[in-house]
Amino acid sequence: MSDPVRYEVVRGVAWLTIDRPEARNALSRAVREGLFAGVRRFSADDAARVLVLTGAGDRAFCAGGDLKEMADTSLTVPPPDFLPQFGRNIEVAKPTIAAVNGVAYAGGFLLAQMCDLCVAAESARFAITEVKVGRGSPWAVPLPWLMPPRIAMQILLTGDPVSAARAYEVGLVNQVVPDEELRPATQALAERIAANAPLSVMAAKRTVYLAARQSHREAFDEAERIWEPVYLSADAQEGPAAFRDKRTPVWKGR
Numbered sequence: 001m002s003d004p005v006r007y008e009v010v011r012g013v014a015w016l017t018i019d020r021p022e023a024r025n026a027l028s029r030a031v032r033e034g035l036f037a038g039v040r041r042f043s044a045d046d047a048a049r050v051l052v053l054t055g056a057g058d059r060a061f062c063a064g065g066d067l068k069e070m071a072d073t074s075l076t077v078p079p080p081d082f083l084p085q086f087g088r089n090i091e092v093a094k095p096t097i098a099a100v101n102g103v104a105y106a107g108g109f110l111l112a113q114m115c116d117l118c119v120a121a122e123s124a125r126f127a128i129t130e131v132k133v134g135r136g137s138p139w140a141v142p143l144p145w146l147m148p149p150r151i152a153m154q155i156l157l158t159g160d161p162v163s164a165a166r167a168y169e170v171g172l173v174n175q176v177v178p179d180e181e182l183r184p185a186t187q188a189l190a191e192r193i194a195a196n197a198p199l200s201v202m203a204a205k206r207t208v209y210l211a212a213r214q215s216h217r218e219a220f221d222e223a224e225r226i227w228e229p230v231y232l233s234a235d236a237q238e239g240p241a242a243f244r245d246k247r248t249p250v251w252k253g254r
Contacts, residue, residue, distance in 0.1 A: 005034025064106025
């Protein structure tokens with residue numbers, strides 16, 4: 001049997017693909033373990049600047065937890081390390097993008113939500129369906145930070161699917177593209193990020209999340225600490241020098 005999660009790097013962009021299309025890329029134990037392993041591999045991979053998370057096939061990004069497996073194991077409260085949650089049970093310093101094709105339901109919604117950016121195919125659908133099957137979604141805590149609270153409330157209380165266009169309207173999605181353009185559009189976005197100074201990119205990512213985790217004053221103080229080593233880096237000198245010399249910067253990440 002092939003691995004249920006595939007890892008490949010294309011021009012500095014790591015693609016982590018859930019490869020279980022026959023089960024709508026549901027989160028079996030093997031998939032969850034593969035995602036953890038893939039994220040750790042990306043974090044340690046100097047050749048990869050950006051991570052893209054996606055699902056194989058055109059029906060589903062990820063349909064959520066494997067309900068058959070849950071029933072067989074009588075799963076009650078999922079443990080904290082049940083599956084990766086960026087910034088909660090696994091740290092990912094470099095940028096991440098969800099490339100959503102088809103449905104992103106329940107745990108699939110979680111995976112799309114936790115990435116820094118999200119590109120959706122026109123066929124994509126998003127839903128937190130836990131209320132329909134008596135399960136829970138404590139991982140939805142960041143949702144009112146990503147979209148208006150009343151929209152988040154509606155998504156959580158109804159369990160109804162949201163179209164890609166609506167997800168874009170409320171701020172959950174950065175870009176909606178035709179299905180056949182999902183991979184090239186996401187690759188292009190990731191390459192634009194990967195071309196930038198890596199220390200600045202990682203510091204920028206940390207800065208955005210400060211507002212969600214700290215008070216206004218504390219966020220400013222922490223931002224100063226985050227950006228000081230960037231200002232003091234060799235790359236901070238390389239950028240202006242390359243502009244002066246009319247050449248492309250050569251980033252060293254230090």
